[in-house]
Amino acid sequence: MNSDEFRKAGYRIIDWIADYRAGIEARPVMAKTAPGDVKAMLPASPPQQPESFDAILADLDRVVMPGITNWQHPRFFGYFPANALLSSVLGDCVSTGLGVNGLAWQASPALTEVEEVVTDWLRQMLGLSEAWSGVINDTASTSTLVALLCARERRTEYGLARGGLQAEAKPLVVYASAHAHSSVDKAALLAGFGKDNIRHVAFDERYGMRADALAQAIADDRAAGRVPCAVVATTGTTTTTALDPVAEIARVLAGTGIWLHVDAAMAGSAMVLEECRPLWAGVERADSIVLNPHKWLGAIFDCSLYLVRDPEHLVRVMSTNPAYLQSTAAGAVTTYRDWGIALGRRFRALKLWTLIHLDGVDAIRARIARDLDHARWLAGVVAATPGWRVVAPVPLQTVCVRHEPPGLDGEALDAHTRAWCDRVNASGVAYLTAAVLDGRWMVRVAMGAPTTERRHVEETWRAMQDAVA
Amino acid sequence: MNSDEFRKAGYRIIDWIADYRAGIEARPVMAKTAPGDVKAMLPASPPQQPESFDAILADLDRVVMPGITNWQHPRFFGYFPANALLSSVLGDCVSTGLGVNGLAWQASPALTEVEEVVTDWLRQMLGLSEAWSGVINDTASTSTLVALLCARERRTEYGLARGGLQAEAKPLVVYASAHAHSSVDKAALLAGFGKDNIRHVAFDERYGMRADALAQAIADDRAAGRVPCAVVATTGTTTTTALDPVAEIARVLAGTGIWLHVDAAMAGSAMVLEECRPLWAGVERADSIVLNPHKWLGAIFDCSLYLVRDPEHLVRVMSTNPAYLQSTAAGAVTTYRDWGIALGRRFRALKLWTLIHLDGVDAIRARIARDLDHARWLAGVVAATPGWRVVAPVPLQTVCVRHEPPGLDGEALDAHTRAWCDRVNASGVAYLTAAVLDGRWMVRVAMGAPTTERRHVEETWRAMQDAVA
Numbered sequence: 001m002n003s004d005e006f007r008k009a010g011y012r013i014i015d016w017i018a019d020y021r022a023g024i025e026a027r028p029v030m031a032k033t034a035p036g037d038v039k040a041m042l043p044a045s046p047p048q049q050p051e052s053f054d055a056i057l058a059d060l061d062r063v064v065m066p067g068i069t070n071w072q073h074p075r076f077f078g079y080f081p082a083n084a085l086l087s088s089v090l091g092d093c094v095s096t097g098l099g100v101n102g103l104a105w106q107a108s109p110a111l112t113e114v115e116e117v118v119t120d121w122l123r124q125m126l127g128l129s130e131a132w133s134g135v136i137n138d139t140a141s142t143s144t145l146v147a148l149l150c151a152r153e154r155r156t157e158y159g160l161a162r163g164g165l166q167a168e169a170k171p172l173v174v175y176a177s178a179h180a181h182s183s184v185d186k187a188a189l190l191a192g193f194g195k196d197n198i199r200h201v202a203f204d205e206r207y208g209m210r211a212d213a214l215a216q217a218i219a220d221d222r223a224a225g226r227v228p229c230a231v232v233a234t235t236g237t238t239t240t241t242a243l244d245p246v247a248e249i250a251r252v253l254a255g256t257g258i259w260l261h262v263d264a265a266m267a268g269s270a271m272v273l274e275e276c277r278p279l280w281a282g283v284e285r286a287d288s289i290v291l292n293p294h295k296w297l298g299a300i301f302d303c304s305l306y307l308v309r310d311p312e313h314l315v316r317v318m319s320t321n322p323a324y325l326q327s328t329a330a331g332a333v334t335t336y337r338d339w340g341i342a343l344g345r346r347f348r349a350l351k352l353w354t355l356i357h358l359d360g361v362d363a364i365r366a367r368i369a370r371d372l373d374h375a376r377w378l379a380g381v382v383a384a385t386p387g388w389r390v391v392a393p394v395p396l397q398t399v400c401v402r403h404e405p406p407g408l409d410g411e412a413l414d415a416h417t418r419a420w421c422d423r424v425n426a427s428g429v430a431y432l433t434a435a436v437l438d439g440r441w442m443v444r445v446a447m448g449a450p451t452t453e454r455r456h457v458e459e460t461w462r463a464m465q466d467a468v469a
Numbered sequence: 470m471n472s473d474e475f476r477k478a479g480y481r482i483i484d485w486i487a488d489y490r491a492g493i494e495a496r497p498v499m500a501k502t503a504p505g506d507v508k509a510m511l512p513a514s515p516p517q518q519p520e521s522f523d524a525i526l527a528d529l530d531r532v533v534m535p536g537i538t539n540w541q542h543p544r545f546f547g548y549f550p551a552n553a554l555l556s557s558v559l560g561d562c563v564s565t566g567l568g569v570n571g572l573a574w575q576a577s578p579a580l581t582e583v584e585e586v587v588t589d590w591l592r593q594m595l596g597l598s599e600a601w602s603g604v605i606n607d608t609a610s611t612s613t614l615v616a617l618l619c620a621r622e623r624r625t626e627y628g629l630a631r632g633g634l635q636a637e638a639k640p641l642v643v644y645a646s647a648h649a650h651s652s653v654d655k656a657a658l659l660a661g662f663g664k665d666n667i668r669h670v671a672f673d674e675r676y677g678m679r680a681d682a683l684a685q686a687i688a689d690d691r692a693a694g695r696v697p698c699a700v701v702a703t704t705g706t707t708t709t710t711a712l713d714p715v716a717e718i719a720r721v722l723a724g725t726g727i728w729l730h731v732d733a734a735m736a737g738s739a740m741v742l743e744e745c746r747p748l749w750a751g752v753e754r755a756d757s758i759v760l761n762p763h764k765w766l767g768a769i770f771d772c773s774l775y776l777v778r779d780p781e782h783l784v785r786v787m788s789t790n791p792a793y794l795q796s797t798a799a800g801a802v803t804t805y806r807d808w809g810i811a812l813g814r815r816f817r818a819l820k821l822w823t824l825i826h827l828d829g830v831d832a833i834r835a836r837i838a839r840d841l842d843h844a845r846w847l848a849g850v851v852a853a854t855p856g857w858r859v860v861a862p863v864p865l866q867t868v869c870v871r872h873e874p875p876g877l878d879g880e881a882l883d884a885h886t887r888a889w890c891d892r893v894n895a896s897g898v899a900y901l902t903a904a905v906l907d908g909r910w911m912v913r914v915a916m917g918a919p920t921t922e923r924r925h926v927e928e929t930w931r932a933m934q935d936a937v938a
Contacts, residue, residue, distance in 0.1 A: 001827055003491035006555040010483030013559055014476060017566030022472035031578050035801040038582035046590035050829040059826075060563065064819075067579025072568045079576065079793070082813065084568025086475040090482055094529065096561040096769050097486030099541045099553025107548065109500050110536025113507035121515035138607055139811040149659055164663020166634045166641060182789035183812055190618055190787075190810065192661035194633020238793055294813075300565050302815055320651035324548065324707055324904035324913070332504040341659065342608040343652055344551065344763075346771055350533075357528075358470055360519040436792035444793070 009053045016057065021072065021086065024451075028428025029073045031066065038067040074451040075430040075460050080238065080266045080398075081448030084300035091354030092300045095347040102345035104325050105333035112334055115349035122293065122305055122352070125361055126271040129284055132307045135339040136348045140265035143290035143306040144232065145187040146314070146340055148174060150288065151230035151259030152191055153317045160317070165192040172229035173221045175199045177209035177244055179237040181263060197226070206393050207242035207437075209233065215252045230259040235280045236267020239435050239444070240392035240400050243267075247282025260286040265304070267396050269296035270372070272365050279395060296371070296397070296448045298364060299351050306340070314339055371397045371447040374457045378445060381461060387468075391437060397447040400437060403468045417441040420467040427467070430460040478522045485526065490541065490555065493920075497897025498542045500535065507536040543920040544899040544929050549707065549735040549867075550917030554767040560823030561769045564816040571814035573794050574802035581803055584818040591762065591774055591821070594830055595740040598753055601776045604808040605817045609734035612759035612775040613701065614656040615783070615809055617643060619757065620699035620728030621660055622786045629786070634661045641698035642690045644668045646678035646713055648706040650732060666695070675862050676711030676906075678702065684721045699728040704749045705736025708904050708913070709861035709869050712736075716751025729755040734773070736865050738765035739841070741834050748864060765840070765866070765917045767833060768820050775809070783808055840866045840916040843926045847914060850930060856937075860906055866916040869906060872937045886910040889936040896936070899929040 001009070041063045071082050102111035119134030137143045153160055155172055165172070174188045178200040188198050199221070202213040218228045231253060233244040246262060253260055262283055268291030270276040283289065289307040293299040308314050319338035337343050356364070379394040382401050392400040408416055421434040421443045433444045445460065470478070510532040540551050571580035588603030606612045622629055624641055634641070643657045647669040657667050668690070671682040687697045700722060702713040715731060722729055731752055737760030739745040752758065758776040762768040777783050788807035806812050825833070848863040851870050861869040877885055890903040890912045902913045914929065 001555040001559075003487040003555070006490070006558070007483060007487040009559055010487065010562070011480055013562050013566070014479030014483055017563070018472040018476040018479065020566065021475070030575065033578045035574070035578070036582070038579045039586055042583065042586045044586075044589075046594055046825045046830050048830045050832065051826045053827065056823060056826050064579045064583065067577065067582060068567065068569055069575065069577045071570055071577075079570075079572065082568065082570040084565070086470040086472070089475070089565050089568070090470075090478055092565045093479070093482050093562045094485070096553070096558050096565065097482070097489065098537065099551065099558070099769055100537055101540055101548075101551040101770055103548065105504070106499065106538065108536065108538045108540075109502045109504070110507045110533045113505070113536060114511065114533065117508055117511045117513075120513075125515055139813045141811045141813070145810060152661075159663060160658040160661075161664050163640060163665045164634070164658070165661035166637050166666070167663055168635050171632060171635050182791040182794070186787070186789050186810075189629040189633070190660075192621075192629075192634035194628060194636055195630050196632045197635070238791070300568055301570055301813060302811075318655070320655050322651040322707070322904075323910070324902055325651070341614060341655075342610045342771075344608045344610070344770055354525060356515045357520045357525050358522065361515050361517045363519065433793055441792070 029431040030425045031069045033067045074456040076449045077445045078431040078433045082301050083298045085298040087358035088300045088351045088355035091350035095350045111347045118349045118352045133311045134307045137304040138302040140290045141183040143304050147261035147288040148187045148191045155229045170227045171197050172227045173197045174230045176232040184232045209244035211248035228258050232261045235264035241396040241398045250282045250285035262286045262289045265292045266295045374447045391442045399445045402442045414441040423467040429463040498900040499894045500538045502536045543925040545918045546914045547900040547902040551770050552767045553769040556827035557769045557820045557824035560819035564819045580816045587818045587821045602780045603776045606773040607771040609759045610652040612773050616730040616757040617656045617660045624698045639696045640666050641696045642666045643699045645701040653701045678713035680717035697727050701730045704733035710865040710867045719751045719754035731755045731758045734761045735764045843916045860911050868914045871911045883910045892936040898932040
C-alpha cells in the first residue's frame with residue numbers, strides 16, 4: 001500500500017471512526033455474539049492474494065463489529081472505564097503512522113523527551129511533588145510487577161546480581177488488602193514470592209486496609225523469621241473504590257525499609273481535583289505509584305503511568321547495556337528501556353500530549369468532577385428507593401448496589417443479583433459488572449465514559465429497575 | 470472533541486502521515502537533535518485551556534519531528550527493523566478508534582476471537598504444526614519473561630502456589646548462548662534466578678550455541694547439585710543473526726524436562742519462506758517460541774507473537790479469576806488475560822488482520838525474499854572490496870562489516886569503526902548500528918525496511934565508503 005492508497009483508505013477509516021463514535025449510542029453496549037460466532041465468520045487460512053480495502057471495511061462491519069462491547073458508549077458502566085477521548089485517538093494515530101521505536105534515546109530522541117515532559121505534566125496535574133519521576137508502561141499489571149521487583153531487589157540488596165531470590169535464606173513477604181486488585185497477587189507470584197508469602201490484610205467497615213492489622217501481620221512474620229518486603233496500598237479498589245489509609249500505612253512502615261507501592265490505577269485520575277487529594281494523603285511517603293491515564297483520565301489504552309522516587313534504583317534493577325543498544329549520547333539522556341521490562345517502546349506520550357493540549361487541564365478536571373457528581377446522584381436515588389441498597393461507601397465514581405426483595409437471601413439473592421445484571425447487559429441498554437462483596441454478589445455501576453451525561457445514568461437506573469420488575 | 474471535529478482533524482492526520490511516508494526519503498534517517506533540544510521547546514507545565522488543532526499540528530512539525538529517527542526510512546539499517554506497513558497502520562488506527570479493552574472475552578468477543586484466528590494464520594504462514602497456540606504480547610522481552618516463568622513453574626511443580634522460588638532447596642539454572650539477546654538475561658534476573666544461575670554457553674565459529682558445551686554445562690550444574698531449568702535457543706541473534714542449532718539442543722534436552730524456548734523475535738519472520746525453515750529445524754520440539762511480527766513481517770509495533778504447546782500450563786501459571794472479571798461464557802472461550810502478564814489488552818490483532826488481508830501472504834513472502842537478496846548482494850560487494858571485510862556469516866538479512874585499513878588494529882581499529890559509523894549516521898544518509906563481536910567493534914547493516922530497494926542499499930554502501938575516505 002503506497003501513500004496515496006493509504007490517504008484514500010485512511011480518510012475512510014477516519015470517517016468510519018467518526019461515524020462509529022457519533023452513532024455509538026444506538027448500539028447495544030454489550031456484544032450479543034455467542035462464543036465462536038466471530039471465529040466462524042473468518043477464513044481458517046490467511047489470504048495468499050491481497051483483498052480490496054472495500055472488502056476489509058465491509059468485514060469490519062459484518063464480522064468484527066457485532067462482537068464489540070462498546071467501551072466508549074455513554075451507558076458503559078462495566079469494570080472500570082477505559083476511555084479513549086478522540087483528542088487522544090489523534091495522538092495515537094500519529095504514533096502509529098510514525099512507526100518509531102524508542103529502545104534508545106537516539107532511536108528517536110523526541111519519543112524519550114516528550115515522555116519526560118508529559119509525565120511531568122501529569123505529576124503536576126496530580127499535585128505531586130517534584131520528587132517523583134515518571135515513565136509510561138502498558139498496564140498497571142506491569143507497573144505493579146515492576147514495583148514488587150524493585151521492592152525485592154532493595155530488600156535483598158540486589159540479589160539478582162548474585163544468586164537471585166532463590167538464594168535468600170529467609171522468605172520475603174508482600175502485604176496488600178484483601179480488596180487489592182488481582183494483579184497484585186499475580187505480580188507477587190510472578191516475582192517469585194509464592195502464595196505462602198502473600199498476606200491479605202484485614203479491612204475495616206469501609207473496605208480500606210486496617211493499618212493495625214498490617215502492623216500485626218508484619219510483627220507476626222518477623223517473629224516467625226520471615227522478612228517483610230513490600231506493601232501495596234490501594235487508592236480506589238476495584239470492587240468498591242475503597243481507599244487504604246496511605247498515611248497510616250506509611251507510619252507503620254517508617255524506618256523499616258519496606259517498600260510502599262500505591263495502586264491508584266483507576267482512582268488516581270481523581271487527584272487532578274484538589275478536593276480529592278485527601279483521599280490519598282500520605283502518598284508522598286510511598287516509593288512508587290501506578291496510575292492509568294487510560295482509565296479515567298481519557299488517554300487511549302494502553303497508557304499506565306509509573307512514578308518512582310528513586311529512578312536510579314529502578315535503573316539498577318532493570319538495566320542491561322549491550323553494545324548494540326548504546327547511544328552516542330549516553331549519560332546525558334534518559335534511557336527508558338531501563339525503567340521497565342520491555343525493550344521496545346511505542347511513542348505513547350503522543351496520545352497524552354494531544355489529549356492534554358486539545359482538551360486542556362480545566363476540561364479534564366470538569367469531566368472528572370461531573371462523573372463524581374453522577375455517582376453521588378445515583379447513590380442517592382438508589383438509597384431512596386425501597387428494595388434497593390447501596391452496599392458500599394461511594395467515595396469516587398463507582399456505586400455498588402443490590403436489589404433485595406423481601407424474603408430473598410443467601411444463594412437465592414445471589415442468583416437474583418446475577419440474573420438482573422445479566423438482563424441489563426443482554427438488553428444492550430447498559431453494561432454493568434457484578435462482583436462479590438462480603439461473600440455476596442452485588443452490581444457495580446462505574447462512571448467514567450467520556451460521553452456519559454446525567455440522562456444516561458438515569459436511563460441505566462430505569463433499566464436496572466425494569467430488570468427486577 | 471466531538472465526532473465532526475475529529476473527522477476534520479483526522480483527515481489532516483491521515484494527510485500528515487501520508488505526506489510523511491511519501492517524503493520520508495528526503496529526511497535525514499537519524500535525528501540530529503542534541504540531548505534536551507526537544508524538551509527545551511515544550512512548555513514546562515500543562516496547558517489549562519485547550520489549544521487549537523492547528524497549533525498542535527504545527528508543534529508536531531516544529532518540536533517533535535526534528536527529534537525523530539525515521540525507522541520507516543528506506544535507508545534505515547539500524548538495530549532490527551520495526552516495520553509499520555501502511556496496511557497495518559490502518560488496522561491499528563481502527564483499534565485506537567474503537568477504544569475497546571479485551572480483559573475478558575465478553576469485554577469484546579471479537580478482540581479475543583480475531584486474535585485466535587490471526588495468530589493461527591501466522592502459525593500456518595510459518596509452517597508450524599497445529600500443536601501450537603498463539604497469543605499477542607507487546608514485546609519479546611515480555612514473551613521471553615513469560616517463557617522463563619513457565620519454565621520455572623513447570624520445574625518447581627507450581628512452586629508459586631506454595632513458597633515461591635525462594636522456597637526451592639536447590640538453585641534453578643537458565644542457559645543461553647553468549648550471543649543471546651540482552652532481554653534473556655533480563656528476564657532470568659527478573660524471574661528471580663539470579664546472575665549466578667545464568668549460563669552463557671560457548672558458541673562455534675558461526676556464533677551458534679555449541680550443543681556439546683550446553684550438555685557439559687548442564688552436567689556440571691547437576692553434579693554441583695543445581696537444577697537445570699530452561700534453555701533459550703536463538704534463531705537469529707541480534708549481533709550477527711547467528712542460529713543456535715535447535716534440533717541438536719532439543720536432543721540434549723530430550724527427557725530432561727528442561728524447558729526449551731526459541732527466541733526467533735526477528736528472524737522468525739523469515740520462516741514464511743519454506744527455504745528458510747531448515748534454519749530452525751527442530752523447532753517443533755520446543756516448548757515456546759517468540760516471534761515479533763512488528764519487526765520484519767510488517768506489523769506496526771507492538772506485536773509480539775508468543776507460541777506455546779501447552780496453553781493449559783501457561784494459564785495455570787498466569788491465571789487469576791476474581792469475581793469482577795468473570796465472563797458469562799467462561800469455559801467456552803479463550804481468556805487471553807491468563808496467557809500473559811497484562812490484564813488489559815489492546816485489539817492488536819486488527820493490525821495483523823489488515824496487514825495480511827491488504828498485502829496477502831505472497832507479497833509478504835516476496836518482501837522477505839527481497840531483503841535476503843539485498844543482504845547477499847551487500848555481503849558480496851563488501852567482501853570483494855579491498856580494506857573491507859564481512860566479519861560474520863550472513864544467513865539472513867544482516868551484514869556485519871568492518872573497514873580494516875592497513876596498520877590499524879586493537880583500540881585504534883575500534884575507534885575508526887565507531888567513528889565511521891557515527892559519520893554515516895550523522896550524515897543523515899543512512900542509519901547503522903555498531904556492535905561488538907569477538908571483543909572488537911564492527912558495524913551491522915540490518916535490512917528490512919519495507920521501502921528499501923536495491924538503490925538504497927547501494928547508496929548506503931557508497932556512504933560507508935565515503936565515511937572512511
